[in-house]
Amino acid sequence: MGLHVGIVGAGAFAQSFIPLFKAHPLVERVVLCDLDAEKLAYSTARFEIGDTSPSLEDLCGTGVDAVCLFTQNWLHGPQAVQALEAGKDVYSAVPPGISVDEIERLVAAATASDAVYMLGETSYYYPGVLYCREQYARGAFGRIVYGQAEYYHDWDHGLYDVARWRGGENxxxxxxxxxxxxxxxxxxxxxxxxxxxxxxxxxxxxRDVHEDGIYRVNDWSNPFSNQSALYSMSDGSVCRINEFRRVGHPGCVRMGLQGTEGGFEQSAGGAAWMRKDGTRVENLDNLLACTGQPVSERDPIGSDPMERDPTGSDLMSKVTASDGTHLGVSAVHPVERLPAAFAGLPNGHAGSHQFLVDDFVRACVNRTLPPNNAWDAARYMLPGLVAHESALRSGALLPVPDLGDPPDRD
Ligand SMILES: NC(=O)c1ccc[n+]([C@@H]2O[C@H](COP(=O)([O-])OP(=O)(O)OC[C@H]3O[C@@H](n4cnc5c(N)ncnc54)[C@H](O)[C@@H]3O)[C@@H](O)[C@H]2O)c1
Known part of the structure; x- marks a missing residue:
């Protein structure tokens, strides 16, 4: 028996994920849900999906096992809690919530429930991040002394359209x-x-004074289009985070990490690894380029593919995938763990989409804690919420609350 998945929000971002949930060999049924009947009709026709639900409320009352939230960014916290309380496993697009109170409620709901919660954090599978995780596990950084990460996305790069389709008239x-x-x-x-x-x-x-007025009047009385935060970290290191929405830059999600023995740097010029004891700086541009990788011969799910898919369509997709690759991934992406049925299907955000869907589906089927679980999500989100409070108070030094680690469940 495969997983029954309800996808809430058939808007722009969900278009990249619906075909992946549909194709995953451990998913038996996909139900599409949107308040907007026109968007729902478009997506059901586009992806040939027969089952629909008119709202999250309705979907939570049905027999679906999992609810995947692709709704507007300010809606996720309460919606995730609603679905967890209905006993559904939850996948949520970022962010997990937009207030400290929402994040506390989310972690409380995840603690009280046996259901899976996973944040679809695309950065988790960016090639630079995968590379650094590997180097860190090998001890190649030594002791971490400093980290920096940033997301630059200027309004002129499509954000006006995004804001209009998400926010409507106002x-x-x-x-x-x-x-x-x-x-x-x-x-x-x-x-x-x-x-x-x-x-x-x-x-x-x-403090933004652009004529578009976005940061003059808004629901949060927020005057800032760009924010830079400096953190102290629990390992003794220092970390700088930039979130810029008004910046003369093509846009990026990137990081840098320095340790006592080695370091990783990413800039508009490329990526490099360097060591204290060497004069050589290793250029990582080719290694981390997301150009696609061949489909693995090994199929990681099930020993006999015909057992799970009697039609053989799963095998067929392996040989007819448009170019025989997992699209948009780099040489450091572990594509051998992906279902073969994902070959040639859409991917996005530096190869992350397929891995996130696979993580979530496997966690639901195997009843395991996924990466980017509710406790991880709280540690990603709370530092930003408190940073804004600090910026409103001219940079006052504020403690970042911690909601702890996941409970130990057998
Ligand atoms: N890299 C990333 O991780 C990344 C990139 C892009 C978007 N996102 C996230 O994806 C989410 C969706 O973005 P989008 O541009 O597709 O938005 P969108 O406005 O196109 O789609 C959201 C849809 O959710 C529907 N909806 C809202 N509440 C509902 C409810 N209660 N029941 C049923 N349907 C409901 C709306 O009608 C709408 O069609 C956002 O939260 C955004 O933060 C993440």
Missing amino acids: WRETAGIPPMYYPTHSTSQIISVTGARMTQVSCQGF
């Missing part, structure tokens, strides 16, 4: 959300490598 009210209320692409890069958490923060903001 889009400016939600468009001016503090940049530090969307920090997880940056914070997760450092935290998911070293496991250290942010303990204190001082943050400064750039």
Whole structure:
């Protein structure tokens, strides 16, 4: 018996994920859900999906095992709690919530429930992050002394359209959300490598006076389009996070990490690894380029593919995949663990989508704790929420609360 998955929000981002949930060999049924009947009709036709639900409320009352949230970014916290309390496993697009209270409620709901919660944090599978995780595990950094990560996305690079389709008529009210209320692409890069958490923060903001007025009147009375935060970390290191929405830059999600023995740097010029004891700087551009990788011969799910798919369509996709590759991944992505049925299917955000869907589906089927679980999500998100508070208080040094580790369940 495979997993029954309900996808909530058939908007722009979900378009990349619906075919992956549908194709995963451990998923038996996909139900599509959106309040907007027109978007729902478009996606059901596009992806040939027969089952629909008109709202999250309705979906939670059905027999689906899992609910995947691709709704607007300010809705996820309460929606995830609602689904967890209905006994559903939950996948949520970022962010996990947009207030300390929402994150506390999320972690409380995940603690009280046996259900799986996973944040779809795309940065977790960025090639630079994968590379650093490997180097860290080998001890190649030595002791971490400093980390930095940033997400730069200027309004002129498509964000006006995004804000309009997410926010509707009064889009400016939600468009001016503090940049530090969307920090997880940056914070997760450092935290998911070293496991250290942010303990204190001082943050400064750039007061935006652009004529579009986004940061003049908004739901959060937020005046900042750019914010820079400096953190002390639980491992004794220092970390700097930038969230910029008004910046003369093509846009990036990237990181740097320095240890006592080695370091990793990413810039507009490329990526490099360096060691204290060597004069050579190793250029990583080819290794980390997301150009696609061949499909592995080994199929990691099930010993006999015909057993799980009597039609053989799963095998067929392996030989007819458009170019025989897992699209958009780098040489450091562990593609051999992906279902063969994902070959040739859409991928995105530096090869991360397919891994995130696979992580979630396996955690639901095997009843295991996924990466980017509720406790990880809290450690990615709370540092941004407190950073904004600090920026409003001219950089006051504030403690970052910690909601602890996942409970030990047998
Ligand atoms: N790299 C990344 O991780 C990344 C990239 C892009 C978007 N995102 C996230 O993806 C999410 C979706 O973004 P988008 O641009 O697709 O938004 P969108 O506005 O296109 O889609 C959201 C959809 O959710 C539906 N919805 C809202 N509440 C609902 C409810 N209660 N029941 C049923 N349907 C409901 C809306 O009608 C809408 O169609 C955002 O939260 C965003 O933060 C993440």
